[in-house]
Amino acid sequence: MTEAAVPGARRGGASVPSVGVVIVTRGRRPRLLRAAVRAVLTQEHPGDLELVIVVDHDPRDTPGDAVARVTAQLAPVLASPPGRPRPRILSNRRTPGLPGARNTGIAALGTDLVAFCDDDDEWLPGKLRAQVAALTARPGALFASCAIEVEYGARRSVRLAGTDTITAAALRRSRMVMVHSSTFLFRRSAFRVDESAPGGQNEDWDLALRAAAVRPIVHVDRPLVRVRWGGSDYATRWADRIAGLEWMLARHAELAVDPRGAARIYGQLAFLHAALGNRAHACRWAWRAAATRPGEPRAPLALAVAAGLISAHRVVNLLHARGHGV
Template identity: 40%
Template sequence: MTADAPDHPADPRAGDPPGVSVVIPTHNRPELMRLAVESVLSQEAAVTGEVIIVFDACAVEIPEVSLPEGWSLRGLANSRTRGLAGARNSGISDARGEYVAFLDDDDTWLPGKLAAQMDRFAESPQAVAVGTAMVVDNGVEEIVRLAPGETLTHEDFLRNRNPGVHSSSLVFRRSDLLGGLGLIDEELPRSYGEDYDILLRASALGTVAIVNRPLVRVLWNGQSYYFGQWASYAEALQYLLRKHPDFATSPRALGRIEAQVSFALASSGQGRDARAWAWRAIGHDPRQVKAYLATAISLRLLTPNAVTRIVRRVGRGI
């Protein structure tokens, strides 16, 4: 099902193909989603494109926005697996642009973001994806988070999620998403970690280039649908460990994921399993602080909410 924006041509798929297709999955957050759409349409750069809003388990209702020349806007219902992964894939499958950009419905782009990434693709033809740094809005202040470098490899992503590279910053070639790279993994429990999974896959094929300027504003004040879903976190992280055996090539990388599993299990009340994963993580890398925190939570010396409140205040996540 497709709906057209006000004053939009009757068939937004007619004419020359757009340069970039921006896919925005959404679920019952019309005001936040409208801000996300407006941030794309106010890029003020010589890039043509289309915005595809994918409505996941909610009515297709296009916001009333002004369309600059060279841009179109349409909405469609998620026709695949319910959740973020299926919604992204519905948009990718319906996209017409040479490039596909991701934007979550609670985040916004800053001016110049898309033009800078198109320039980076031109400069780095070997890049499978191009991301940017970000600004975290925790509801009290804005915190800049940069990436560790301007080119990130598979080893970089095994050792660290590099959370400064947010999913709302990512741009891919559509041909890669429909070809060797593949679509978003819809088997991931609750779609948690789908962005990390595709970065691992992309970096295994080539490099991930970074425009290391904060060009995405990420809202991080507890509004995420993932917030507090600890059992799903643990399940998804174990899925990623099984899917990406390369983690086992680096004790530090393996210990990091095991510590995250431990923390999630402890936070979901699975204390015995949490301590087993914590010891495993510490055995691979004694520096894994999350493993010690998980043990403390499992013994009721700390609460997960207390820990997450602290890390969110400094613009980080568990």
């Protein structure tokens, strides 16, 4: 994992950088995966555009079987527009899980820029053109994001940042959900995903923090990615999320400096422990959250879950319906 201070050279001296897109999948959501692939292939981009689909195969499958299954699922959408290379489907050759699969995709590309899209999300028209323009308009910029449209059931909520620049301080103060992995566009030579993230948790937040520490993130504050929360079990993987937050606190000591940001993490840990039934841990983290920032809303919410007044799943569903997480 390295951070570069300068962008890589553009292919052939062209004025428009080439873009490589990495989609990681296990082939469990073929309909959504096809929509994600179709949305990438129909993006307007005057430069070279490549798509790599990395199959992070289930341990019960052989890599060949998993790739064959995903290839069959994608057969209706694999034809590229004229002048575009056919998408490639590869097996994860690195650490099993999302971070290793993303690094497999990055290594397979030779483009100037790399973009991610989750297999259950969808780029909206104009996403790539707007981000490439914003990134190239700022000399030395390395990383770009954009606003999102959160889809949960029949509801859609727009999440804006209210700025065109995301700093490391802003990402420490708030997780900023719109700085989402499916919005990432960055210089391929500059970054890799940290494969030590437990269960692949918070690898995107870690990457964004590292990027913003080198140069502020260029942000297009228009909803150009549809992020689907309903099809993922991420929010309720309580133990994995605890491990991911503890990993972030150990890796980024600066997260404990800003009282608002620190209290948010402590409150999340309180809620997650409450969801697992660890009442003592939930109470300790809730007290720490409230002591760090009086009025931190996750502290009483965690205590309510710990006391059995409301279920953690009910809380998550209510928040997701409003386009928010815990």
